Amino acid sequence: MLTFLTIFLGCLAIYLLLVAGSGPGATFLTQLFSYEELIAAVLLALLTAVVTRVVIGKAVNDNMLKNPLRLGMFVFYTFTVWLYYLAKANLDVAYRVITGRIRPGIVRIKPGLKTELGRTILANSITLTPGTLTVDLDDKKDELVIHWINVGEYKDEKEKLNGVCGPFADWARRIAE
Amino acid sequence: MDVIIIVLLVLIGLSTFFSLLGVFGLMRFPDVYTRLHATTKCTTFGSLFMVIAVMVYGVVRYLEVESYNQGSFIVLTVHAFLAFVAILLTNPSGAHAIARAARRTGIEPEQAVIDEFEEVK
Numbered sequence: 172m173l174t175f176l177t178i179f180l181g182c183l184a185i186y187l188l189l190v191a192g193s194g195p196g197a198t199f200l201t202q203l204f205s206y207e208e209l210i211a212a213v214l215l216a217l218l219t220a221v222v223t224r225v226v227i228g229k230a231v232n233d234n235m236l237k238n239p240l241r242l243g244m245f246v247f248y249t250f251t252v253w254l255y256y257l258a259k260a261n262l263d264v265a266y267r268v269i270t271g272r273i274r275p276g277i278v279r280i281k282p283g284l285k286t287e288l289g290r291t292i293l294a295n296s297i298t299l300t301p302g303t304l305t306v307d308l309d310d311k312k313d314e315l316v317i318h319w320i321n322v323g324e325y326k327d328e329k330e331k332l333n334g335v336c337g338p339f340a341d342w343a344r345r346i347a348e
Numbered sequence: 349m350d351v352i353i354i355v356l357l358v359l360i361g362l363s364t365f366f367s368l369l370g371v372f373g374l375m376r377f378p379d380v381y382t383r384l385h386a387t388t389k390c391t392t393f394g395s396l397f398m399v400i401a402v403m404v405y406g407v408v409r410y411l412e413v414e415s416y417n418q419g420s421f422i423v424l425t426v427h428a429f430l431a432f433v434a435i436l437l438t439n440p441s442g443a444h445a446i447a448r449a450a451r452r453t454g455i456e457p458e459q460a461v462i463d464e465f466e467e468v469k
Contacts (some may be wrong), residue, residue, distance in 0.1 A: 188426055188430060189426075189427075189430070191422050191423065191426045192419035192420060192421070192422030192423035192426065193419065193423075194419060202418060202419045202422065203419075203422070257392065257393070258393075260389050261366065261389050261390060261392065261393035264369075264373065264385055264386060264389040264390060265366065265369045265390065267373075267385075268369050268370075268372050268373040268376060268377075268386055268390070269369075269372075271376060273377070273378075273382060275379075275381065275382055275457055275458075276457070277381075277451075277457055294440070294444065295437075295440040295441065295444075296440075298388060298439075298440035298443055298444055299388065299389065299392060299436075299439070299440050302385060304381060304384055304385055304388070304443060304444070304447055305440075305444045305447070306381070306444070306447045306448055306451050307447075307448050307451060307452075316451075318381040318384075318385075318447060318457065320382055320385050
């Protein structure tokens with residue numbers, strides 16, 4: 172039931188975003204949606220939820236879909252921590268493009284995440300942040316293979332993990348597990 | 349309106365600058381992995397500024413124009429934002445796919461100071 176509701180609301184939100192601005196009126200509120208699109212949105216979202224409920228319910232056994240707080244945290248994470256690191260990454264790579272100072276290497280890290288969703292979030296976050304690119308994912312040993320454009324100094328595994336992904340591992344754990 | 353045009357020009361200029369850096373990186377860096385760094389990161393920032401420019405334009409024109417098809421500017425703004433979300437989701441996955449394929453075909457990283465890939469087996 173919760174899966175059903177989540178899919179329904181998600182589809183509804185996406186459809187309404189795509190048709191925003193279709194209304195005929197003169198003020199902002201009436202301009203947003205026309206009645207036809209509203210009805211179509213509800214019908215299509217219902218249909219999608221009914222058809223895909225079983226499949227998605229089986230595929231996603233994570234807690235994330237079932238807990239709205241985690242979804243909120245995901246949005247918060249995207250627009251604060253992650254955006255900050257994205258800006259930093261871009262300036263960093265811009266600096267390296269101009270000066271040509273690189274020290275590339277491939278390292279392995281062990282983030283200790285259990286769910287697939289957590290690993291996906293971490294891998295994608297790493298790719299878009301300072302000088303790191305996920306090359307491979309070892310599901311059995313729970314390790315990520317990372318190409319690092321400027322290999323830093325580290326003494327043990329923990330420092331290496333910190334140098335590669337900063338606070339991302341903790342955030343991925345908080346969101347997805 | 350003049351201020352808005354200057355703001356838009358600055359945003360588009362920043363966007364072009366970062367995209368250009370991506371191109372320079374593609375030419376300067378030694379191998380496929382470092383080149384991927386340049387192209388994924390710089391193009392993300394480039395498209396971010398372009399999307400912000402489009403959204404600013406959409407909002408300003410929406411507030412400025414009063415006519416029956418005002419709604420088309422809402423469409424412009426929202427769709428630009430959705431395009432950026434799509435880029436954010438697909439860009440790292442695409443880069444990862446290329447890097448993984450390159451590594452599995454046996455392309456060694458050039459100038460590498462450390463290579464721990466082989467511990468897989």
